[in-house]
Amino acid sequence: MPKIFTYITTFLVLALLQIFVISHLELNQYLNVYIYIMIVVVADMQIKGYALLLLAFSLGVIADAIEGSPGLLTSTMTFMAFCRPQVLRWIASREISDNGGTPTSSRLGLSRFLSYVVTMVTLWAIPFFILETAGVANTFITILRIVLSVVVTSVLIYFLQLPLNRNRYDV
Amino acid sequence: MLKLILLLKKIHFVLLFLILEAVALYTYLTKDEYHAAETMAYTAKASTFVDSKISNVYNYFQLRTQNDILRDENAALYSQLLSKFDFVTDSTIQTLAPDVIVLQVVKNSFTKQQNYITLSGGKNQGVVKDMALFNGHGIVGYVLSVSDNFAVATSVLNTVNFNTSGKLKGTEYTGSISWDGNSFRTLKLTKMSKYANLKNGDTILTTQYSNIFPANMPIGTVHSIKPRESVFVEACVDLFSDLSAVRYVYAVSLQKRKERELLEEKVIEQELK
Numbered sequence: 019m020p021k022i023f024t025y026i027t028t029f030l031v032l033a034l035l036q037i038f039v040i041s042h043l044e045l046n047q048y049l050n051v052y053i054y055i056m057i058v059v060v061a062d063m064q065i066k067g068y069a070l071l072l073l074a075f076s077l078g079v080i081a082d083a084i085e086g087s088p089g090l091l092t093s094t095m096t097f098m099a100f101c102r103p104q105v106l107r108w109i110a111s112r113e114i115s116d117n118g119g120t121p122t123s124s125r126l127g128l129s130r131f132l133s134y135v136v137t138m139v140t141l142w143a144i145p146f147f148i149l150e151t152a153g154v155a156n157t158f159i160t161i162l163r164i165v166l167s168v169v170v171t172s173v174l175i176y177f178l179q180l181p182l183n184r185n186r187y188d189v
Numbered sequence: 190m191l192k193l194i195l196l197l198k199k200i201h202f203v204l205l206f207l208i209l210e211a212v213a214l215y216t217y218l219t220k221d222e223y224h225a226a227e228t229m230a231y232t233a234k235a236s237t238f239v240d241s242k243i244s245n246v247y248n249y250f251q252l253r254t255q256n257d258i259l260r261d262e263n264a265a266l267y268s269q270l271l272s273k274f275d276f277v278t279d280s281t282i283q284t285l286a287p288d289v290i291v292l293q294v295v296k297n298s299f300t301k302q303q304n305y306i307t308l309s310g311g312k313n314q315g316v317v318k319d320m321a322l323f324n325g326h327g328i329v330g331y332v333l334s335v336s337d338n339f340a341v342a343t344s345v346l347n348t349v350n351f352n353t354s355g356k357l358k359g360t361e362y363t364g365s366i367s368w369d370g371n372s373f374r375t376l377k378l379t380k381m382s383k384y385a386n387l388k389n390g391d392t393i394l395t396t397q398y399s400n401i402f403p404a405n406m407p408i409g410t411v412h413s414i415k416p417r418e419s420v421f422v423e424a425c426v427d428l429f430s431d432l433s434a435v436r437y438v439y440a441v442s443l444q445k446r447k448e449r450e451l452l453e454e455k456v457i458e459q460e461l462k
Contacts, residue, residue: 041296050300067202075209086305086341089217096213100206149217150302151348151370159371 021062029057029077037084048163049170050147052091054081056175058098059138060182063110064118067103074099087150094146101141109134123176124183131179135172143168255436262325290315290440292322292340299373299432304344306330308438311338319401320440327407327429328353328395329438346373346432353399355408355426357385358392366393366408366426373433376409376426383422387414393426400450403443 036053058074065073078092085091106115109130123131143164151160197204292314296307310316312335322329322342330344330351343350348370355366355378364381381387391411397404409426417423 041298048300068205071202071205071209075213078213087217087303088220089213089215093210093213093217096206096209100202100210156369156371 021065025057025061025073025077028060029054029080032056033081033084036081048159049166050163051167051171051174052081052085052146053171053174053178054078054091055095055098055139055142055171056178058095058102058142059135059175060120060122060179061102062118063106063115063121070099070102071096090146090149094142094149097145098138098142102138105134105137105141109137120179120182122179122183132172132176135175136168139168139171139175140164143171258434258436290320292316292438292440294435294438295339297344297432297435299344299346302348302370303350304346304432305333306342306344306435306438308332308340308342308440309338310440311335311340313337316340316440317442320442321402321406322438322440323406324430324435324438326431327409328402329430329432329435331401332440342438344432345376345428345430353402354396355393356396357381357387358394360385363396363398364421374428374431376428378411378424378426379417379421381422381424383416383420385422387411387422387424389414400443403441 032053040051040053054077057077058070061070061073074095075092078095081091081095082088106121110121110126114125119125121131121134125131126134147160147164147167151163290310292308292310294306295309296305298304298306306322306329308316308322316332316335318332318335320332322331328345330342330347332340332342333350334341345351346368348368352365352367354363356363362382362385364378364385366376366378369377378393389412393408393411395402395404395406395408407429409428411424411426413425415423
């Protein structure tokens with residue numbers, strides 16, 4: 019199956035999870051989880067940079083249409099995609115990233131995988147919450163929202179990538 | 190030419206990122222909240238069927254709590270009736286449309302900076318844009334966009350779309366009411382005259398200045414009063430409505446709103462000329 023269909027299927031699953039489960043769990047007023055961003059985190063390590071940018075941008079547009087926030091998820095997911103090659107270079111060894119495949123905890127090792135996920139989610143969360151709260155001067159609340167959302171989103175991504183480990187299913 | 194192609198090949202990743210990011214940021218910074226809500230109402234159509242099913246299951250398990258809430262709301266309404274509570278002070282200024290429509294909340298957010306409420310009722314049920322929403326306790330928001338059977342409303346917990354005036358109960362002192370994006374239980378009251386002599390626990394109501402909310406609807410109670418500038422005070426207003434647990438709302442519209450809006454716009458246009 020061409021990779022693009024795999025990405026679209028994965029995004030659809032994530033979108034359904036977001037719309038029908040996560041959006042209904044208003045656990046805490048400072049907690050915003052957007053699981054759509056997982057598509058950028060788990061994209062194949064061999065994907066071309068421009069392809070990842072276009073993928074993040076187009077899926078960001080769809081996520082924004084669902085969430086009613088035109089441009090917000092698009093810009094932050096595109097930024098995440100822009101940073102990803104550098105983050106992978108820092109965290110994963112060249113040998114691992116050259117082999118390609120989905121960056122999972124079994125491929126990268128647990129500690130490297132967690133560092134990778136937390137870095138990627140933080141790179142999304144900082145611009146996201148700063149843009150969202152533009153004009154609202156409350157730095158402490160914004161930092162709290164970033165920290166809580168990074169922790170919960172990272173934990174969620176860790177559990178959601180476990181089936182990919184077991185099935186050796188590459189996104 | 191070859192050099193240019195080589196240069197573009199070298200920087201294509203950064204260049205593509207800058208172009209895509211510029212488009213996305215431009216869309217975000219120039220967004221129109223009304224059109225965003227319309228798009229959301231359109232895309233929500235796909236999920237609304239399942240949302241209403243989830244809502245039904247949730248409602249089943251919440252029946253006891255909902256009964257308690259409805260009982261409390263009825264009690265509050267009865268007490269308003271008994272004390273001849275009237276939302277409208279002067280029928281020449283604001284007249285309520287005869288029908289109050291009860292709408293079920295299908296989707297409600299309160300953790301974002303711009304929160305919206307999706308309601309199971311649209312044009313077919315008589316819901317129109319700019320209807321005020323309230324429950325038995327106080328104001329909740331207003332309708333932003335309507336489809337045949339659904340409506341998307343802005344919650345009072347919206348840093349961009351929600352702004353109204355509020356007055357101290359029993360006086361004519363008014364201030365500005367908005368949400369600062371922090372607690373979902375508290376709104377901000379600003380530009381209130383210090384001569385109003387605001388005290389903790391005072392009640393804030395809507396005013397007749399609004400084109401959306403009928404006058405004298407309860408908003409909340411005052412706390413944390415701080416002096417601002419020379420003649421103003423600022424305060425937090427604890428909402429009467431719990432926006433994290435709204436399952437039903439009442440929608441009402443002002444009959445002469447359009448006429449008043451057109452006249453006000455005409456005067457502003459004339460002043461600008």
